[in-house]
Amino acid sequence: MESSAIAPDVSPMPARVDGEARPVRVALLGHGTVGGSLHRLLVEHREHVRLATQRDVEVCAVLVRDADKARDGLDPDTTLVTDSLEALLATEPDVVCEAMGGIEPTRTHLLTLLDRGIPVVTANKQLVARHGTELFARAEAGGAQLRFEASVCGAVPIVRMLRESLAATRIERLLGILNGTTNFMLTAMTAHGQGYDDALADAQRLGYAEPDPTEDVEGLDAAAKLSILAGIAFGTTVDIDDVRATGITGVTAEDVAHAAVLGCRIKLVARAERLAAAGGGTTVALDVTPMLVPETHPLAAISGATNAVLVDGAPFGRLVVQGAGAGGPETASALAGDLVSVLGSEPSFLTRDPHVAHLPVAPRDARAERHYVRMQVADQPGVLAAVAGALAGTGVSIERVLQQAAGEGEATLVITTHPCAPGDLDSALANVTSSDLTVLPMLDED
Ligand SMILES: NC(=O)c1ccc[n+]([C@@H]2O[C@H](COP(=O)([O-])OP(=O)(O)OC[C@H]3O[C@@H](n4cnc5c(N)ncnc54)[C@H](OP(=O)(O)O)[C@@H]3O)[C@@H](O)[C@H]2O)c1
Known part of the structure; x- marks a missing residue:
């Protein structure tokens, strides 16, 4: 068995052909849970990919076991569905994303692609773990990138x-x-x-x-x-x-x-x-x-x-x-990230994203969230009702109340609220008499 030596670097692939306007042609090996999700992602997030790479991406071919099976989102006019690697290669892909799994014939397919200098991104941990040395050597010899983020821990980079x-x-x-x-x-x-x-x-x-x-x-x-x-x-x-x-x-x-x-x-x-x-x-x-x-x-x-x-x-x-x-979409996001890396990015592409560059800053009250309120109040009848009334006056609803004697006629009141705008809480608390007041937003559990 071979060991895997993960090359610290792989030889770069020319990111683009100068002056060439045609979309990048991406072929998929596998169109199951991960491959199908990647295809959807490339369609639904086309604009993100274009912004990141300055290139349009189209899926030119898909390799599957059963080419006759009905599959969502595949347009036979633009995408070849085949069980033959040779037929897939005839569509002249610029990059190949592998999500078919297994060792063979996947290993042989990847070696063929890398020998031809075609960059590959893969989600296949068994293949990288068992045949990494061979694959990376051939990638280097072929001058092609081999990336494998999706092979370990799905979406985690x-x-x-x-x-x-x-x-x-x-x-x-x-x-x-x-x-x-x-x-x-x-x-x-x-x-x-x-x-x-x-x-x-x-x-x-x-x-x-x-x-x-x-x-x-x-x-x-x-x-x-x-x-x-x-x-x-x-x-x-x-x-x-x-x-x-x-x-x-x-x-x-x-x-x-x-x-x-x-x-x-x-x-x-x-x-x-x-x-x-x-x-x-x-x-x-x-x-x-x-x-x-x-x-x-x-x-x-x-x-x-x-x-x-x-x-x-x-x-x-x-x-x-x-x-x-x-998970399909999660793992596909890692494959797509590798795809973007292979295609090369402009360092400042985010600043050219019109949606990002012109997003207005949200006002403080745009987000309603739960709050923790701790206050020092007089330990006497009616105080809690007064606080509750002040909060209700600006539409702030109480979730929990804890009250504790704090000595010398004082009590500590801890209140958690249901989601509310910070401004509404501020307005309510301005009407409450308290010698010591702390307000903290509460992070939701998810
Ligand atoms: N699923 C996950 O959450 C996940 C997470 C991380 C990594 N991965 C890795 O991603 C890879 C794919 O997993 P998956 O869950 O997407 O598998 P899957 O749903 O079983 O899909 C496999 C795809 O590859 C095709 N295929 C399989 N063997 C083939 C062969 N010999 N020739 C041509 N096509 C073949 C299948 O074709 P048909 O459609 O015709 O059967 C199918 O489209 C695996 O390496 C897996 O370890 C998966």
């Missing part, structure tokens, strides 16, 4: 962060919740006291887990993603089989309950860390394993199918990114 934002830093450690299915199950086991089998059944019923969940629950999906990220983070060659993977199949409801007593949550954590070797030098420790994570740790708060990656290093300290790790 972790590859870009490691490769570009942190390119000039030293990364010491990377911790991730890289598999949404198992995090969904562990979250359910924690929140509802469910056992493993019930959590898996729910995950399958809700579409988070495949009918055959082996890749997810045995930690293999997370191991593939970790091998890709560790390769970039440490600039090293990582064999996916060097990642020690332990899944969550042995985690019981009792373990989850004991962890809670210890102030922890059980999470399937993917770790890549530089460690000093016994005889000197540096080693890289790589594992995916269920761990007890303290409730105060950033990864403990990652719930449901969300993915997150925490990176420690110098001189930046710690960065944490989180978001949707899967």
Whole structure:
């Protein structure tokens, strides 16, 4: 088996042909959950792509297994639907987006494309993890870019962060919740006291887990993603089989309950860390394993199918990114981002966006939100009614009230409001007598 060496850089593709006005021709390998979403995104967000790249984009061809199947949004007059790579190549695509999955024939197709100098963006973690070295070598030889943001953590831009934002830093450690299915199950086991089998059944019923969940629950999906990220983070060659993977199949409801007593949550954590070797030098420790994570740790708060990656290093300290790790539109957004990068962007394109450049600034009262109000009031009958009356007078409605004696004839009144404009709250509080007043907006839970 091959190891994946994620090249720190790939040879740039000429972003555009000077003077050429024709749209960029994009071919899609796969038109399923991700490929179909990408196609919709390229149509619905055509203007964003044009602003970012100064080019129009059109989907010239789509490769699928069954070319006769009815598919939404495909116009046979402009887009060839085929099961033949040769037919797809005959449409002369400038860029190819791969969302068909699997190792073969996908690997062979990508090698053919890269050999011809056609840039590729892919969502295929198994392919990048297992055949990265070969693919990147051929991309370099062919003078074509190969980008793979969508292959790890869906919409979360972790590859870009490691490769570009942190390119000039030293990364010491990377911790991730890289598999949404198992995090969904562990979250359910924690929140509802469910056992493993019930959590898996729910995950399958809700579409988070495949009918055959082996890749997810045995930690293999997370191991593939970790091998890709560790390769970039440490600039090293990582064999996916060097990642020690332990899944969550042995985690019981009792373990989850004991962890809670210890102030922890059980999470399937993917770790890549530089460690000093016994005889000197540096080693890289790589594992995916269920761990007890303290409730105060950033990864403990990652719930449901969300993915997150925490990176420690110098001189930046710690960065944490989180978001949707899967889903058609979410993963398509990462593919589209890579597509824009391949096509090249104008550094100042945002300033030319008429919608952005001329957006007026919203007035303070444009946003109604919940507020926390703490005030020091006289501890006597009728005070609470007076405050409530003042608030009602400007249409501010009370959500909760807490009252506490504060000594020497005073009381602390804490009020939370339903969503209201700050100006209405200000007007109401101007009519309230209070020796100490604090008003804070409250962030919604979502
Ligand atoms: N789904 C997600 O949330 C997600 C998230 C991150 C990454 N990914 C990755 O994205 C890739 C695609 O996933 P998906 O969920 O979109 O899969 P999918 O819904 O099963 O779609 C696969 C598409 O590829 C086509 N295809 C499969 N094998 C083919 C072959 N041998 N020749 C030609 N066409 C073939 C299928 O054609 P037919 O339509 O004719 O069957 C289908 O259009 C995978 O690498 C996956 O790991 C997916």
